[in-house]
Amino acid sequence: QVQLVESGGGVVQPGRSLRLSCAASGFTFSTYPIHWVRQAPGKGLEWVAVISYDGSKEFYADSVKGRFTISRDNSKNTVYLQMNSLRAEDTAVYYCARVLTVMIVCLAYWGQGTLVTVSS
Amino acid sequence: EIVLTQSPGTLSLSPGERATLSCRASQSISSSYLAWYQQRPGQAPRLLIYGASSRATGIPDRFSGSGSGADFTLTISRLEPEDFALYYCQQYGSSPTFGQGTRVEI
Numbered sequence: 001q002v003q004l005v006e007s008g009g010g011v012v013q014p015g016r017s018l019r020l021s022c023a024a025s026g027f028t029f030s031t032y033p034i035h036w037v038r039q040a041p042g043k044g045l046e047w048v049a050v051i052s053y054d055g056s057k058e059f060y061a062d063s064v065k066g067r068f069t070i071s072r073d074n075s076k077n078t079v080y081l082q083m084n085s086l087r088a089e090d091t092a093v094y095y096c097a098r099v100l101t102v103m104i105v106c107l108a109y110w111g112q113g114t115l116v117t118v119s120s
Numbered sequence: 121e122i123v124l125t126q127s128p129g130t131l132s133l134s135p136g137e138r139a140t141l142s143c144r145a146s147q148s149i150s151s152s153y154l155a156w157y158q159q160r161p162g163q164a165p166r167l168l169i170y171g172a173s174s175r176a177t178g179i180p181d182r183f184s185g186s187g188s189g190a191d192f193t194l195t196i197s198r199l200e201p202e203d204f205a206l207y208y209c210q211q212y213g214s215s216p217t218f219g220q221g222t223r224v225e226i
Contacts, residue, residue, distance in 0.1 A: 035216075037165075045157075047210075047216040061215075104171065106153075106170040107155070107210070107212070110166075112164055
């Protein structure tokens with residue numbers, strides 16, 4: 001079955017960097033776009049970024065554009081989120097998610113999330 | 121950016137009752153790109169409805185979605201104890217956005 005497992009979260013100081021990973025299994029990874037969505041403590045869901053199936057296209061929320069970079073390694077079935085110049089407002093649980101199908105791009109499969117805390 | 125506004129913020133109901141949740145977009149969106157998610161405490165979101173009215177695999181038929189243009193509705197016909205949770209709508213066109221959520225509480 002489809003499985004997504006995030007890792008790499010932790011406590012980091014403002015201005016520093018962190019890289020999250022999303023390891024996928026149970027499907028043909030290289031066929032699907034993958035998204036990152038975050039949720040600040042006690043708050044709603046915020047879409048962060050998406051990468052196309054082959055890594056040729058990336059799109060970002062304005063709140064992270066220029067600071068975060070999404071990438072993927074299809075040989076390792078893994079998507080990454082490189083987060084630079086972190087701010088307190090980036091504190092959140094970060095989820096990776098797969099679309100339902102290549103034509104229906106709502107988020108059907110989610111990981112369990114990894115918590116990023118930005119604090120001095 | 122398309123802003124989604126959900127109402128009410130909180131819905132207080134009893135098991136067996138009907139829940140009606142609203143999602144209004146700041147501009148018309150294709151119904152093909154409107155989804156609803158459920159989130160229970162400590163869990164990841166779960167896809168309920170996509171394309172405004174299509175139930176995802178394994179979702180009970182007490183959940184239904186409707187609407188078009190800028191107004192969409194999620195209806196839970198008879199609330200079960202496990203349905204008391206947070207619900208989010210999402211438009212998944214370019215630059216996806218989520219509504220702020222509706223809490224369904226007992």
